[in-house]
Amino acid sequence: MKPGTKLKSAVCDTEVMVIKGSNIVVDCGGKPMSDAAPEARGDLDAAFAEGTKMGKRYVNADSTVELLCVKAGKGSLSIGGAALQIKDSKPLPSSD
């Protein structure tokens, strides 16, 4: 994967677009995501089942990976077992 790649969950409806990061395996619901939807969905790992929210950006601890959730689902995102966090954003007043 590279910036711009869209990754699909193997266990739920989640779809993310890569904003930052390359060649890293991202898991959703405990299973690796890929750029093609699986023919049959796997089972959701209960440890990664908090769900994703559309329009939220998810980052790893050192901010080397950033993903934009473009479709929400039941699984939650992780890399190597470490859960990704929603990136804090300070809403700005609309300037256009």
Place this chain on the structure above:
Amino acid sequence: MNISLFLQMAADAEPDRVALVCGGRRWTYGALWQAAQGAAANITQSGCKFVALLDESSEATPIALFGAALAGVPYVPLNYRLADEDLAALLNRIAPACAIGDVERIKRLSPTGNHACFNRADFVAAAEAVGEPFEEQEESEGIAAQIFTSGTTSAPKAALLKHANLLSYILGTVEFASASPDEASLVCVPPYHIAGIAAMLSSIYSMRKILLLPAFSPESWLSLASEERATNAFVVPTMLSRIIGHLDEGAKADLSSLQAIAYGGGPMPMVVVERAMHLFPKCGFTNAYGLTETSSTIALLGPDDHRTAFASTDPAIRARLGSVGRPLPTIELEIRDEEGKCLPAGERGEIYVRGEQVSGEYRERKALDSDGWFPTRDAGWLDEEGFLFLAGRADDVIVRGGENISPGEIEDVLLTHPSIADAAAVAVPSNEWGEAVGIAVALKPGCAAPSENELRGLIKDRLRSSRVPERIAVLNALPYNEMGKLLRREIRKLFSN
């Protein structure tokens, strides 16, 4: 990465919600997305290298913008106010284009360009007729938009905005689907301006309904705002001052829905902001500063800053009403001197910016330095708390015998004269000094022109003798472009012989 994602997400989330109101017709996110996909198919089929729009704002604007993005072809909105000769040069620079809008003019001005021309209605009808999903194409060079700069100082440059620049700007400043269904943004800036593109993208990503006004007049703005219950609006200074003028003349409009007015695109006279804050006490005001090359806003003075400055008796805080606020948290900004050294608060220099939303790239050349900083050519300074004040263009500095003179200091003094409504100082050729000062002034209604000696005396008393103008012109009005930018080159022309 592709900005078409914004419309796709909105259409996925709520396909039946109204996205756009234009010319009495309403478009849902789903309908716009379908039309954009149809447009992308037609653009791809045309084999053109650019998608040009030569038209006022309409539903064709977002359809062309997102259709071009999906097709991986740069979108090039053109300024229909340009003179034939200037427009012909631009059309030839983007041939062959899928060109939408004024077909007669496009064919007449660029007869050998092999453009695929569509009038607005045909382009939209053809896009709607396709009715099939479109597979997103790999964007050529990753360019979402190519915008010709207004060329107030030189020939128009083709500024390139990549998908990654615009995406970064929107994701960094707008929360997806954050607008409630009753929020509506009145968009009246022309489509060829960066603010027009930014308005489309941020409204669609926040899912704030767009009320599109094709051609601005105070009457049409007020009636659309009240009929469609606008909650947000972006205006350039001249628009706000004309709206206020119209209300002051007794025009009636129900603006009770209006919550936020953002302004930018040129310097806003302090008196206009203050009058607007009096007229719309419940409205939040935001002043935005940005450039085409920076994907729109890089600094803003938000509603709280406005209120604090407005209520303050401390001159330094009150003065912030005339600032453009603080830089966005997602970019870096520095003030530098001519040697490139970073200047402390309070000192005037050139504004440099760096960040993912900053393109700083033209078709002709890359303007970023080796560390990724973009020299804006705008002059300015920061106050102690990081509020940015603009001080003209860096190129506007008058260099008289090696001494740098800022036009602003002379203009400020001229504006203290009771008869003078508007003033501009420019460099004029001088055999003795290389450059000297020339001034153009416009008078207030019913006022007689002060003598040249009186004006020279005023400058000499308040500033140094080097600031005293060699040439003086009294005009009915100073020349501005339609976005409210003073055309200094036109004033320089007056003094060129």
